[in-house]
Amino acid sequence: MGLLVAHYARPHTEILTVPAAFANYGKVSKQQYNAKIWQDIGSNGDFISVAAHYNQNRNNFGGSPFRASAFTGDKSDRFYDVAGGYPCQVSQTSTPNACGTDFERRFNPSNTGNVRANSKFTLAERLTLSVDGAYQWVKANGGGTTSANETFFTDSTGFTGTGNYGGSFYFGRDLNGDGVLGRVTLLQPSQTNTRRWVGIANLAYEINDSHRVRLSYSYDRARHRQTGYAGFLDDGGTPFDVFPINDPVLDAAGNALQKRDRKSIAELNQIAGEYRGQFFEDKLSVLIGGRLPFFKRELNQYCFTTSSGGFVNCVPEDQQADYIATHPYSFNKTTGRATGSALPQARKLKYDKFLPNVGATFKITPEISIAGSYAKNLSVPSTDALYNAFIFPVNSASAYRAPETSDSFDASLRYTSSKVQAAVTGWYSKYKNRLVTAYDIDGNGTDTNLGPVKKYGVDANISYSPIKEITAYLFGSYIKSEIQNDAVTGSCAATSDIALAGLCYVQDGVAYLRTSGKRERSAPKYLFGGRLQGNLGDFTLGVQAKKTSSRYLNDINGEIQSVTLTDGTSKMIFPGAKFGAYTVVDLDLRYSLASVGMEKGAIQLNVSNLFDKYYVGSFSGGLDTLASSSSAFVNFGSPRAISASLIIGF
Known part of the structure; x- marks a missing residue:
């Protein structure tokens, strides 16, 4: 049925x-x-x-650019007016004002849809097949505005044209009808359209009640079309259409200009298998498995790549011949450096590696058990990092982006009884080519290869229920993150905040950041908390708390400080930031409506951030992101909020 x-x-x-x-x-x-x-x-x-x-x-957009209160915790800075003013009036001249340009007025729209199929078939008494599949469609963007040029782009090479150069639009026509070719504020988000197909098949066979094997195949193919068209704003600084791709701004020749233009196919074919067995009257459980993923990336860059930092010049097709003639590309094999503009091109990349995993659990007594596991993992570079390598010739060493691999171990001691469940787990992970991704405010990712990194720690939790009406739960984690090498950087200027803090140096003409021995950005040293819950008839009352330790903004672990310069004067420098620890307490109350005939009904009251703690929840960061950086931003934690829900089940 x-x-x-x-x-x-x-x-x-x-x-x-x-x-x-x-x-x-x-x-x-x-x-x-x-x-x-x-x-x-x-x-x-x-x-x-x-x-x-x-x-x-x-x-x-949520969050905000860096504010002093991110470090001081001054709650009076929590609520503020956007700098450009709201409501406001966009300048009707070719000299833009700030209306509509605020970070908080950036939009992040999305249309997403998917269709999913799941199935399970018993092929024989102990043989089962499950087949799952899905199709996903996404139309989304993120980003802000730009001060676009109504003039043509010109440079020292003699090239003149329209397009997007150095991140700026040049349309070569009057956009606002004032009769003057100046600048005008336009919407310029980074658009992504995705079509994704997923298929997973699992074949499981129970040899007997104690031994089972499983074989699976996974397929994942995603087509990403990434563009960056411009759109018009209304008089109040709000986009006419949050999706400029629907009706992009055209240049003088009718070209729809954009700041990025690429198509990517990300494909995965993976086979995996595992064996699970129980021995010695089920006291010992063993898992032996492995998987072999085959990653393929088909990359199509339709703009000219100008640097390894991901910068591109997007030139309309009818002007590309002139641009190529005036911007020749060259690569020095000796120094590994590229100059000029790399042509639009396509590349195919493949990554694969066998990844074993094993685990075992042994019951010392019915209540006490020990467990351990090992797994090898693989993480492929992001498509943004792969596109950045287009500045280098396809077969050069400079163009190769290594995947991240890691070996992870853990061992635990567990106790389980009718009233107490507890576990202590120690873990250790060793990374090679540790890839850490930071996203800018336009939604583009940048990978940092930190080289070898060691991470280890301890996780512990205990749940105690002296009577069925009361449950107490405590948890805690200690995390150690240690970067092994100093990272190469572009420069170490003597007057820079990073140099003044002693966090960079130059050796044999190469600049390095002092990342060796430092913690990875955003990694807290510890987390701990708990929950106390009581069930009193139709009422359930719970209170929970969680404390998070301080976290660094960057991988050099710089902090705001005062230094003495060579002339004896003092200077406040901002080589980074350390966000303070914070504790959040939540409260919830639920009343079941079963007593009034609604078995699946309830009324629930939630109070989040009970004591109205002002804290930084998440933030942008990078290898050497400065607290004074205009591109850095934070997401402040939500203030105290009270919500009530009526839940009705059928």
Whole structure:
């Protein structure tokens, strides 16, 4: 018998009085639709199901650029007006003002949909096949505005044209109709359109009640079309359309200009297998497995690459011949340096490696057990990092981007009884070519290869329920992160904040950052917390708390400090930042409506951040990101909030 389950979330719009950025601007519009069809097959639990989901979001950016309160914890700085003013009026001349350009007024819209199929078939008494598949579609962007040029682009080579050069648009026509070729504020987000197919097949065979084997195959193919068109703003600084790709701004010749233009295919074919066995009257459980992933990247760059930092010049096709003639490309094999503009091109890259994993659990007594495991892992460089290498010839050593590999070990001691569940786990991970990704505010990723990194720590938790109505839970983690080598950097200027703090040096003409022995950015030293919950009839009351230690903004672990210069004067420098530790307490109360005939109904009250702690939840960071950097931003934790929900189940 088939079962149809459908869910509809009504479209709604909210004007948020306390947006995530805590500025006087914030708007969210959301609509969501879900549906599912389920068909049972026979009496073995076999089935086929098909589900679909569609979600549409329209919202502005959360977080904010760095504010002094990110370090001082001064709560009075939490709420503020956007710098450009709101409401405001966009300049009607060719000299732009700040209206509509604020970080908080950047939009992050998305249209996403997927269709998912799941199934399970019993092929024989102990042989089971499951097949799952999905198709996903995404249209999304993120980013802000630009002061676009109405003039043509010209440089010292004699080239003149339209396009996007050095991150700036040049349209060669009057965009706002004032009769003057100056500049005008336009929307310029980074657009991504994704089509993704996923398929997973698992074949499981139970040799007997104590021994099982499984073989699986996974397929994942995603087509990413990444563009960067420009769009117009209305008089109040709001985009006419948050998706400029729908109606992009054209240049004088009718070309739709953009700041990036590339198409990528990310494909994975993976086979995996595992054996699970139990021995000595089920006291010993063993897992032996492995997987062999084959990653393939098909990259198509339609713009000219000008640096290894990901900078490109996007030239309309009708002007590319002139641009190539005036901007010749060259590569010095001896120094490994490239100059000029690398041509639009396509590349194919492949990564594969056998990745074993083993684990075992042994019950010393019915309550006490020990366990251990080992796994080798592989992480492929991001597509952004791979595109950055296009400045180098395809077969050169400089063009190669190594994948991250790691070996991870853990060992634990566990105790389980009717009233107590507890575990202590020690873990160790050794990385080669540790890849850490930082995202800029336009949604483009940049990879940092930290080289070898060691991480280790201890996780512990205990849950105690003296009576069924009361449960107490405690957890804690200690994390050690240690970068092994100093990282190469572009320069170490003697007057820079990083040099004044003694965090960089030059050796044999190469500049290095002092990252050896430092912690990875964003990695806290410890986390701990707990929850106390009581069940009193129809009422459930819970309180929980979590403390997070301080975290560094960058991998050189620099802190804001005062230094004495050679002339004897003092200077405040900003080689980085260390965000302080914070504790958040939440409270929840739930009342079951079962006593009034609604078995699956309840009323729930939640209070988050009970003591209204002001803290930095997450932040952008990089290898040597400075606290004074204009590109750095933080996401402040949400202030105290109270919410009530009526839950009705069918």
